[in-house]
Amino acid sequence: MAFTQFFVLAIVAILVPSILAVEFMVGDDQGWTTNYDYQAWAKGKEFHVGDKLVFKYPEGAHSVIKVNGTSFQQCATSAGNGILTSGNDVIPLETLGNKWYICGVAKHCEVGNQKLSITVSEGSSSAARKSIAPMYYGWITAIFGILAMVMV
Known part of the structure; x- marks a missing residue:
């Protein structure tokens, strides 16, 4: 027993x-694309450990790269950054704190504002x-x- x-x-x-x-579909029905305000999309949303970000886009058209805050501001990547390119990239939010993501294709981050910054917190409220x-x-x-x- x-x-x-x-x-x-x-x-x-x-x-x-x-x-x-x-599961948060980044950009909702617009998906992961250029010329979209991802900071406005994230505003008011609460991201918690255990949640997932889903980046949808045509395969080969974009990429998703997790970067640090400085690289986010400069739209810069380094060789150590993992690059996701499947067009259906799922990123589990496993730790607390600030998270930054950019597109590494052409000048999508710099010119097309294709970047997302969020803060992940504890709880489920x-x-x-x-x-x-x-x-x-x-x-x-x-x-x-x-x-x-x-x-x-």
């Missing part, structure tokens, strides 16, 4: 953070989480119900 309770708690511990995580959470409560209840039936 104790093993079963441990098993149920382990499942809950795994499921709850993934339910509270939010955003309005987006609150609006989607009730949908998942039903799934959690169903899972617990099934587990309870299996245990009896």
Whole structure:
């Protein structure tokens, strides 16, 4: 019986953070492109550890490069920066703090303002989480119900 309770708690511990995580489509329906105000897009959004950024764009047309604050301001990259080019790049936000992303193609960052700066914080208090959470409560209840039936 104790093993079963441990098993149920382990499942809950795994499921709850993934339910509270939010995927942000960078630029919404515009995607990752030039001549778009990504700072205005990010304004008012709360980014938390566990969330994901999704950069969508035509493969080969752009790239996503994580940089530091100085490189962000200068639209500069270095050999150590990882370059994503799939057109459907998903970046998990795993640590707290400021994050900076730029496009490394041509002068998209400098001329086209294709860059994003966000701050990742702890917790899960955003309005987006609150609006989607009730949908998942039903799934959690169903899972617990099934587990309870299996245990009896």
